Amino acid sequence: MPNLISKFGIVFYKDFIFLAPIVMKNTLLIFFLLVSGYMSAQDMVSGTVMNAANDKPIENVHIVNLNQVKGAVTDENGEFELQATVNDTLYFSYLGFRSIRVRVTNDWLKYGNVKVKMTELGFALEEVTVNTVKLTGYLEIDAKNIPIYDNYRYSISGLNSGYEGGDSSPNAVTKAIRSLSNPADLVYNIFGTRPRQMKKLRQMKKDDNIRSLLRNKFDRETLMALLQVNRAEIDEILNNCNYSQDFMKTANDLQILDAINSCYEEYKVLQKN
Template sequence: MLKHLFLLFSVFTVAVCFSQEVETSVLGTVINSSDGTPMESVNIVNLNQVLGTTTNSKGEFELKAQPNDTLHFSYLGFKSIKVRVTNDWIKYGASTIELTELALALEEVVINEFRLTGVLEVDILQVPINTNYRYSISGLPTTGYEAGNRSNSVTKVLGAIFNPADFLYKMFGKKPNEMKKLKQMKQDDEIRNLLASRFDREMLTVLLQVDRVDLDEIVRQCNYSASFIQTANDLQILDAISECYEEYKVLSRSRKKGRL
């Protein structure tokens, strides 16, 4: 009798372990809610597992997911939505996701033309000069800080050693899961490709659970210029935050050793 119970228990244990190791995924089709047409190249991210994909020409997608995971759907000009993964979705197959188009009011864009004279010495003065410089700090394995113009570059570099660390710790020190997501995002090729094509910061704010204002402030406190914050794509912003945080950890360890 005991042998039978032990055998039954062993089989049950193996079955439970096997079920936990099985990877599941969800299938679906994304359509335009106004006319039902399939939408290609919609960005889809599993916020829990930090995995991403895009829809094909038929609006179809497949993404690894577990029950209760949250998927984030986004597309330029459409309202982003979050969809929770259910057991039924995984069990019974594809689901249809509808995205609603936004009414966008385009702002007036003012383009300042260069009035060229044909005289090189005069025309060259009209070309805007990028006054951002990158400085490396000895002992830190990075490309360095973007320190602005030369007049205050030294002050900014020195300030960057102390200010970003404290600010980043306040933002993420009590949120180790968010910092873990940074590493996951950098390692997932699909996520990196999605971020490289975006400039709206939406995916970053959703994944890191911070507001857009806080996200910009983090990059600013890491001594990146206003022009970089305004023009960088989401992948560049991600790399900037990740680089700054890694330097913070190096400096933080050095401070702790100095106190011992």
């Protein structure tokens, strides 16, 4: 019996010595796979943005990763660094230059800094006529000449101009609910067929670089690229959610983003109910 116990003790001990390296090897393998997977998911691409006409670096170019909804801005040397993986699409935007999209490749990740050249746009200046309201000094007459706007606006932190919340009349609310819940409506189809794109709305609002970009843009190009909608669809969303033509024409892209996000949140609530 003692020999059997002693033999058992030796066998058990030998088995433990034999199994330990295997367990440790598998553990280390899993650990390295997880680390390598995390590192690959956190790949950074770098580059220099230049003027195609003279190869001079361009400062303050906004770059947005359309897939991961991350933003960056070039420094005084035109250089930038942004989180991206293979096949991500980067959107380059700068006032007075043609916006471009660049696909991230294996070579870019492997060899590092890439030169991206942007082409300057030519603008034809047209005559602009400014119509002013002529005041006579007589209150009864001037009160009739001054235009009255019924658009409801409120303030947003960080923005200089007011933000329009849409018409607050009972008819407007009814119209918005009917538009957002009607399966045949264009707005319903835009939201319903693009859930992945619409989920980017919150991500866009959280990224400081993207917010800074949208705050100074009025052309809707970045919004169209990120949400994969066209200008007509943006106008249709705002119109059906009771935003006025004045707001649609004068709001910056950040205000438009907030308006679309508000409209989408209402749509989701209606779908749950």
